[in-house]
Amino acid sequence: MTQVPVAVLAVFLVVGLRGAYAQTAPLVTPRVAQSQVMKSIDAALDERQARDWGLRPEEWTRYRQLMQGPLGVYSPNLDPLTTLGIEARSDEERNHYAELQVQVEARRVNKTLAYQRAYDAAWKRLYPGQQRVNLPGAQTLSAGNSGSGRLAVFVRADCAPCDQRVRQLQTAGTAFDVYMVGSRLDDAHIRQWATRAGIDPARVRARTITLNHDAGRWLSLGVSGELPAVVRELNGRWQRQ
Secondary structure, eight states: OOOOOHHHHHHHHHHHHHHHHHHHSOOOOHHHHHHHHHHHHHHHHHHHHHHHTTOOHHHHHHHHHHTTSHHHHHOTTOOHHHHHHHTOSSHHHHHHHHHHHHHHHHHHHHHHHHHHHHHHHHHHHHSTTOOOOBOTTOOBOOSOOTTSSOEEEEEOTTOHHHHHHHHHHHHTTOOEEEEETTOTTOHHHHHHHHHHHTOOHHHHHTTSEEEEEOTTHHHHHTOOSOSSEEEEEETTEEEEO
16 A cells, blocks of 8 residues: 655645635625625714714614605604604603703704804904895895894795795885804805895895894794794794794
């Protein structure tokens, strides 16, 4: 019987082990590895967003699932707390999300108002005596007449019904103060909207119409409903008109 050299056996053994390992070890392609990384990033992002809203991971997952259904089609920009509150499965759950949303919005309003005060102070330092939002052909606008009994009209820039309502009020000759929600304190943002909405510069000069940043006022009024909102202060309370 012919004996196989020990060195040759060792080579066969190594090759055999490598072949067995290649058959049993999972094959990780670059595409699979990239997919795993993206899943890990998405999971970390979901966890952070859930934490920002005061939600547990399973609550955030349910919110994401709800937004894939009819509610997400009808209201694609609905926030997580409102979404979960609308689709609450019990009174206790509904009350929980309502309280959580009040706390979150109160913190946001306080931070927004604090920044508005800082912005006002910075403007006075850098441009003393000069007012802010200018409409083409109009002089500058005031901070509105909140609390004077005039109409306050809360609008968004991407809201066709808001534009239509403002045009109706202007055509009727009504004096009112516009507050733009989501303006990010950007004067150019309001100017562009006012031009598109057909605000008359002469009405601005006469101060029968003023344009203002909302700066959290809409939330602070506690008036329910969608925008546009035409409200007036009556007996210390703001009411829709």
